[in-house]
Amino acid sequence: MTRTGLDWLDWPFLEERHRQLHARVSDWCAENIGEHHDDDVDTECRNLVASLGSAGILKLCVADGDRLPDVRSLALTRALLASCSGLADFAFAMQGLGSGAISLSGSEAQKADWLPKVASGEAIAAYALTEPETGSDAANIAMRAEQIGGEWRLTGEKSYISNGTIADVLTVFARTGSVEEGARGISAFIVRGDDSGLSVAERIEVIAPHPLARLSFDGVSAELLGTEGEGFKIAMQTLNLFRVTVGAAAVGFASRALREAVGFATTRKLGAGTLADNAVTQEKLAEMALAIDASALLVARAAWQQDMGKADNRRAAAMAKLHATDEAQKVIDMAVQMHGGLGVTRGAKVEELYREIRALRIYEGASEVQRMVIAKDLLKEHGR
Known part of the structure; x- marks a missing residue:
């Protein structure tokens, strides 16, 4: 590279x-x-x-x-x-x-x-936690799971489910206990994508096209995953396992934006030279490179730490995702600005990157949630 x-x-x-x-x-x-x-x-x-x-x-x-x-x-x-x-x-x-x-x-x-x-690749997988009325506050999900004739059945809706239109297997989180139990009343389940009670209630169109959907569950047959009542823990463990990789994807998007920016700046004529000869352009390129390297270091540190299993990795993972996604947004915006009108033209790579990066600051733990994770872990260190 x-x-x-x-x-x-x-x-x-x-x-x-x-x-x-x-x-x-x-x-x-x-x-x-x-x-x-x-x-x-x-x-x-x-x-x-x-x-x-x-x-x-x-x-x-x-x-x-x-x-x-x-x-x-x-x-x-x-x-x-x-x-x-x-x-x-x-x-x-x-x-x-x-x-x-x-x-x-x-x-x-x-x-x-x-x-x-x-x-x-024979089976396409989906993760179904979010609901129409529940996003970051996942402990308050409303979907019900009941045992009928010795079999678990799910009823309710899930929303913003990636691969919702094409999934062959879904891990779904539903309430087996009372609402008052909060996170303790949630269990995890495996659902087949071809179950007759599962349907696409709405295809959700977003700025960067993906197979995203609101799903309806009408007595869907489900298989308990893990132990009853441990669904919230399983959901969070799953997100924690992959959170660092969201930051890595952001580094990838930002790196491509920088390559596009350098390529454009070194070939775009400006006066007797090129855009790259301009001091303002050079300042922006330096800012982009600095942001990418800092993010990549945080991601690499957090990924290594997680693989080594030597410490609680939540703070490092939160820092990696937060910094990488926020900074990638800034890097790509600078690349779009540098391209001028071409930067917002459909079909330009930087325009595509601008649409792609935005969701990463929301899914698998919004930036605001990551700040809370970092702060709470820091305060815990100081006995607060």
């Missing part, structure tokens, strides 16, 4: 196997990612999942026996994919997030049933 890109292969946080992975994913990107998207986002996502599965890249997303996914491998892969295609990053990430609860808490039979299919 060039000096305007993902410049972290020789950092001490990574090992030789990560450098080999970098080469493999880079080759996949070169062979499979074009400049234009399919008009049918569902079909494009299915094709991306199938291709990533065939290449063996999706194996990184699931547990291997008792060994959980390697976060550094996930981070490196997401950064590379995001630098090439936001939809490819999405397809990869959702296979991990959608099946993460099975990797963490599934029985041996549940793991055997689903993880090989997710890893091969």
Whole structure:
């Protein structure tokens, strides 16, 4: 990767196997990612999942026996994919997030049933926690789970569910206890995407097209995942496992924006020279490079720390996601500004990046939530 890109292969946080992975994913990107998207986002996502599965890249997303996914491998892969295609990053990430609860808490039979299919790309996975009236306050979800004839049945709605229109398997979180029990009354379940009681109530169109939906559950058959009443814990563990990788994707988006900015600035005529000769342009390029390297260091530190398992990683993960996503937004905005009118023209790469980056500051823990996590952990250290 060039000096305007993902410049972290020789950092001490990574090992030789990560450098080999970098080469493999880079080759996949070169062979499979074009400049234009399919008009049918569902079909494009299915094709991306199938291709990533065939290449063996999706194996990184699931547990291997008792060994959980390697976060550094996930981070490196997401950064590379995001630098090439936001939809490819999405397809990869959702296979991990959608099946993460099975990797963490599934029985041996549940793991055997689903993880090989997710890893091969045969089954597309989804993670269903958010509801129409419940976002960051996940402990207050309303979907009900009841045992009827010895079988669990789910009733209610989930909203903003990634892969909601195409999922073959969903990990769903529903209330088995009373509302007063809060988080303690939530359990986790596995649901098949072809269940007759599951339907797409609304396809949700967002600024960066993805297969996103509001889902209706009408007595959907479900399989308990883990222990009853531990669903909230499982949900948070799943998000914690993949949170650092959101920051890595942001680094990938920002790195691509910087490459586009350098390429444009060094070729765009300005007076007797180019845009790159302008002091204001040089200042912006320096700010972009600084922001990317700082974010990449936070991501690499948090991913390494999580893989080593030597400490509570919540603060480091929150810092990595918060800084990387917020700074990527600024970097991409600077790249758009530098491109002038072209920067907001549909079809320009920086315009696509501008749309892609925005959601990362919201999903898997909004920026405001990450600040709370960091502050609470800091105060806890000081006995508060």
